[in-house]
Ligand SMILES: Nc1ncnc2c1ncn2[C@@H]1O[C@H](COP(=O)(O)OP(=O)(O)OP(=O)(O)O)[C@@H](O)[C@H]1O
């Protein structure tokens with residue numbers, strides 16, 4: 258089979274994946290920045306270079322920035338691409354939860370992998386990766402520190418707002434009141450997990466549940482969501498690449514899922 262390339266132009270990061278047969282030959286992630294088409298071109302060229310490919314294979318493009326990519330051979334929705342990517346990694350997947358920088362979505366799949374239903378919460382940073390970035394900054398922690406910090410929590414606090422602005426002031430007043438950072442982080446993770454779980458309840462949560470997107474790298478959010486769902490979640494080793502992987506697989510087969 259010929260190598261094929263998929264691109265996912267997300268609100269925060271642009272991902273490119275090159276597949277050949279059933280294996281990934283290259284994977285590139287760069288910040289999307291303010292000009293999605295520039296990030297797309299850069300990720301495309303870099304992925305082909307890493308894969309050692311000559312020529313310009315047609316790209317299947319997904320993500321919120323996909324309309325801004327003039328060289329796209331085909332544009333496919335994020336729902337379809339995440340479904341295809343998640344099923345490739347976990348054939349038993351029946352639900353896909355994706356929490357990225359700026360939206361969260363939950364997709365319900367049939368046993369044979371067709372999309373039955375989905376919900377999406379977009380255009381608002383509430384309870385997404387961007388929300389966590391703002392809170393991490395307010396707490397003086399890096400994104401990577403959030404998960405480990407929340408594992409050390411000892412006191413159950415509550416953050417009642419998921420609006421970034423209000424939640425940030427709750428974080429600041431908790432700090433001023435002398436609350437421990439790890440307890441505040443755990444409360445933020447619970448708030449996000451509750452929101453994602455609420456969204457998921459609208460489509461129904463069939464096992465197995467796959468968790469994708471950058472927020473799946475946060476072990477604290479994974480743990481809180483597992484608690485609410487009442488079972489383990491399947492998290493890909495590289496959760497941010499799931500949509501781009503799906504796009505590459507669609508480029509390879511030339512078909513619809
Ligand atoms: N190492 C990490 N640890 C914890 N969280 C991380 C890490 N790296 C990235 N993230 C989170 O992932 C988010 C970005 O996720 P992702 O790349 O899936 O977004 P996106 O696809 O650009 O956005 P969207 O799908 O909403 O358009 C960041 O905002 C951050 O919260």
Ligand SMILES: [Mg+2]
Nearest residue numbers: 267357358470
């Ligand atoms: Mg995304």
